[in-house]
Amino acid sequence: MTATTDDAEILSGVLDQWKAAVDAHQPDRVAALFTEDAVFQGLHPYSVGRHGVADYYDSQPLGMKAAYRILETRRHADDLVLGYLAVEFSFTDRPPLDVKLSVLVVRTGDDWSIGHYQVSRLD
Numbered sequence: 001m002t003a004t005t006d007d008a009e010i011l012s013g014v015l016d017q018w019k020a021a022v023d024a025h026q027p028d029r030v031a032a033l034f035t036e037d038a039v040f041q042g043l044h045p046y047s048v049g050r051h052g053v054a055d056y057y058d059s060q061p062l063g064m065k066a067a068y069r070i071l072e073t074r075r076h077a078d079d080l081v082l083g084y085l086a087v088e089f090s091f092t093d094r095p096p097l098d099v100k101l102s103v104l105v106v107r108t109g110d111d112w113s114i115g116h117y118q119v120s121r122l123d
Contacts, residue, residue, distance in 0.1 A: 007073035011083040014105050014112050015068055022066045027057035034114045035106055041118040043099075053117075063092035068101070079107035080115075087119075097121075 021029035
């Protein structure tokens with residue numbers, strides 16, 4: 001198994017790309033970071049697969065930005081890393097939204113993709 005620092009680097013490698021695509025409002029680019037059968041739970045009903053991810057991010061307002069901080073990581077297998085994060089979504093026309101995000105990234109060959117994504121609002 002790999003050390004926690006390596007796990008954080010793996011997560012950051014995927015999530016930095018996710019953030020860049022979210023910030024640029026490029027829903028297809030966001031969706032490409034997910035596995036074809038990813039379970040995706042944003043703040044709307046869940047979906048399975050890249051199409052649902054693209055639809056979700058396409059529906060988000062222009063100018064929305066994401067900032068994340070990794071809180072915890074767990075390596076459940078050589079090719080699976082779980083991340084628990086604090087995420088702030090900022091907007092041009094309203095206060096930011098703070099959420100918690102759990103992601104499971106999966107290695108396929110030399111690449112890592114998001115296989116599970118679940119957002120929670122903790123008030």
